[in-house]
Amino acid sequence: SAVISQKPSRDICQRGTSLTIQCQVDSQVTMMFWYRQQPGQSLTLIATANQGSEATYESGFVIDKFPISRPNLTFSTLTVSNMSPEDSSIYLCSVGMPGVPDTQYFGPGTRLTVL
Amino acid sequence: QQQVKQSPQSLIVQKGGISIINCAYENTAFDYFPWYQQFPGKGPALLIAIRPDVSEKKEGRFTISFNKSAKQFSLHIMDSQPGDSATYFCAASKIGGGNKLTFGTGTQLKVEL
Numbered sequence: 393s394a395v396i397s398q399k400p401s402r403d404i405c406q407r408g409t410s411l412t413i414q415c416q417v418d419s420q421v422t423m424m425f426w427y428r429q430q431p432g433q434s435l436t437l438i439a440t441a442n443q444g445s446e447a448t449y450e451s452g453f454v455i456d457k458f459p460i461s462r463p464n465l466t467f468s469t470l471t472v473s474n475m476s477p478e479d480s481s482i483y484l485c486s487v488g489m490p491g492v493p494d495t496q497y498f499g500p501g502t503r504l505t506v507l
Numbered sequence: 508q509q510q511v512k513q514s515p516q517s518l519i520v521q522k523g524g525i526s527i528i529n530c531a532y533e534n535t536a537f538d539y540f541p542w543y544q545q546f547p548g549k550g551p552a553l554l555i556a557i558r559p560d561v562s563e564k565k566e567g568r569f570t571i572s573f574n575k576s577a578k579q580f581s582l583h584i585m586d587s588q589p590g591d592s593a594t595y596f597c598a599a600s601k602i603g604g605g606n607k608l609t610f611g612t613g614t615q616l617k618v619e620l
Contacts, residue, residue, distance in 0.1 A: 396550075423606050434596060435551070435610045448605075484550050488606050494539040496608060498550035 394419050394487055396499035404505045405475055412471045413502045415485035420465040423488035425496065426458070430481045438483075441468040475506045510534055511599050513611030520618050526584040528614045530597035533578065537599040541608070542571065542582050545594045554595070555582070587618045 395418040405411050415424065424441040439447040439460055447460035462468040472479050482503050486496040512531045520526045530540075538559055543551035557564045557571040557580065564571045570583040584591055597611040 393553075425607070434612050435608075437607055437609075440605060440607065450607075486608075494600055494606055495541070495553060495556065496606065497553060498543075500550045501548075503548075 393497045394421060394489060396485065396487060396497060398483075398485060398499040398502050400502060401500065402503040402505075404507060406507055407476055409475055410471055410473045411475065411504060412469050413483050413485075413504075415468045415470070415499055417466045417487055420490070421487040422490055423496075424462055424468045425486045425488075426460060426468070426470045427484045427486060427498075428481045429484060429501070435484065438470070441470075441485075472504065475504075477506045480504060480506045510609045511597060511611040513597050513614060515614060516612065517615040518617070520584075520587045520616065522587065522589060522618055522620050524587050524618075526587045526591065526616055526618070527581060528595055528597070528616070529579065529581045530599075530611050531577075531579045532599050534599070534601060535578070536601040537609075538602050539600045540571070540573065540580050541598050542569075543596045543598065543610075545596065545613075551596060584616075587616075589618045589620060592617050 397416045399414045426438040427435045429435045437450050438453045439449040441447050441460050441462040443462045459471045482501045484501045486498045541556035542554045544554045545551040555566050555569045559575050568585045573580045595614045598608040600608050
């Protein structure tokens with residue numbers, strides 16, 4: 393597996409502001425994903441982060457609200473824009489590794505609270 | 508539409524007992540079924556996974572049973588320990604699906620002394 397770190401680990405933000413979450417992996421990965429986990433709930437895929445091109449968003453998620461970058465094979469960012477209290481969640485990145493098809497490994501998550 | 512249904516929502520088991528969590532899926536294109544374990548404040552950790560070409564996979568105290576015809580799979584935790592107390596998620600992904608996982612709703616397991 394890989395060592396995956398996320399920054400920040402948690403944050404408290406004001407309504408209407410934006411927060412950028414970073415995901416860093418210690419080795420090159422094939423796939424990178426961003427998930428949202430609302431309090432006490434399951435994980436919902438936001439988007440697949442594509443290296444050097446626009447992310448692929450799932451139904452219900454749009455680029456204007458959740459812009460994503462992936463400039464290389466080990467790093468990605470997710471921005472939560474124009475936040476509202478409904479955006480309070482844990483945001484998780486996950487990665488797929490070369491030679492390990494289908495398997496995803498998750499980062500520790502970023503706990504976001506919007507006031 | 509909930510593509511992966513998980514039950515029970517919560518489970519209390521005595522130390523040394525067997526914990527059983529069940530999942531059912533609808534999409535026959537799913538071909539990879541992992542289980543994740545999540546402790547409070549942590550990201551999900553891959554526990555064990557199975558593909559439809561086998562009916563059972565065992566790793567230590569953890570076993571996945573898979574019933575392709577019924578479109579069901581389950582996690583068995585043998586000799587459950589208090590350290591197993593966590594939330595467990597089943598998931599599924601499909602061929603050509605870009606590795607995207609669809610998660611079940613989660614089961615909160617508590618193992619009591």
